Amino acid sequence: xxxxxxxxxxxxxxxxxxxxxxxxxxxxxxxxxxxxxxxxxxxxxxxxxxxxxxxxxxxxxxxxxxxxxxxxxxxxxxxxxxxxxxxxxxxxxxxxxxxxxxxxxxxxxxxxxxxxxxxxxxxxxxxxxxxxxxxxxxxxxxxxxxxxxxxxxxxxxxxxxxxxxxxxxxxxxxxxxxxxxxxxxxx
Numbered sequence: 126x127x128x129x130x131x132x133x134x135x136x137x138x139x140x141x142x143x144x145x146x147x148x149x150x151x152x153x154x155x156x157x158x159x160x161x162x163x164x165x166x167x168x169x170x171x172x173x174x175x176x177x178x179x180x181x182x183x184x185x186x187x188x189x190x191x192x193x194x195x196x197x198x199x200x201x202x203x204x205x206x207x208x209x210x211x212x213x214x215x216x217x218x219x220x221x222x223x224x225x226x227x228x229x230x231x232x233x234x235x236x237x238x239x240x241x242x243x244x245x246x247x248x249x250x251x252x253x254x255x256x257x258x259x260x261x262x263x264x265x266x267x268x269x270x271x272x273x274x275x276x277x278x279x280x281x282x283x284x285x286x287x288x289x290x291x292x293x294x295x296x297x298x299x300x301x302x303x304x305x306x307x308x309x310x311x312x
Contacts (some may be wrong), residue, residue, distance in 0.1 A: 137172035147182035153196040159307050160185060161290065164206035170226040170233020178206075182293075194220050202297055203310055205245060205290040207240040213289070220272045234268060243289045245304040250286035257285050 129147050131139055152160075162181045167174030182204070187193045189200035209217075215239040217224050224235040249256060261273075276284070290307065292299070297310035 134173060136180075137176040139176065139180075141183075144176075144180045145184045145187060148181055149188045149193060150196060152184060152188040152201070153199045156199045157201055158311050159203045159205070160201050161207060164208065164291070166236070167226075167233075168207065169224050169235035170228060172226075172228055178307070200296070203295045203307065204293045205307060206293055208243055208289045208291040209269075210233075210240055210243060210289055211237040213237070213284060216276065216284050219280075220276055235260050238245045238289070239289060242291050243303065244292035245290040245307060245309075247288040247290070247305065247307065248286070250282060253282045253285035257281050260285070 129144075129151065131144070136144075160181065163174040163178040165175065166180050167176075167178060185201055185204060189198055191198045214224075214235060217235070226233045257273075273281075273284075292304070295310070300303070
């Protein structure tokens with residue numbers, strides 16, 4: 126993981142030309158096949174999440190453009206947005222009551238993705254406890270994550286045991302069939 130030295134809470138104030146260029150350099154260096162990103166709404170309107178969605182999505186287009194120098198162009202094969210179905214948001218609501226972000230005096234609220242928009246479901250039930258431990262170590266979020274400790278193990282399994290995504294672009298597959306693997310079509 127690379128943070129590219131941007132500060133938590135300030136990403137939406139970063140110079141977009143510089144940030145996109147830095148992400149392009151990173152993409153061209155590691156040459157990923159698949160990228161997972163926040164959706165344009167930033168999950169619940171969080172300015173950093175919205176900014177990284179915009180900056181990364183733009184950088185993926187620029188990274189594939191041979192006219193953008195320096196570096197060897199690289200085109201990712203697939204881009205996904207994180208997507209949470211209604212039953213997952215219902216559990217978050219139980220833990221947090223109402224997951225919102227207030228930005229410039231405007232309340233932004235999380236909204237679930239309609240089930241029909243979910244293109245990919247990865248079964249992580251065997252690893253849900255590891256995922257929960259990792260989430261619980263996100264230092265800047267411990268104040269809000271603390272309420273998640275009140276959920277029962279079966280509720281945690283619902284939150285962390287299935288990971289859902291919406292495929293935004295793919296050079297290898299598409300259609301209505303729900304994928305079980307982010308790398309489907311690449312092997």
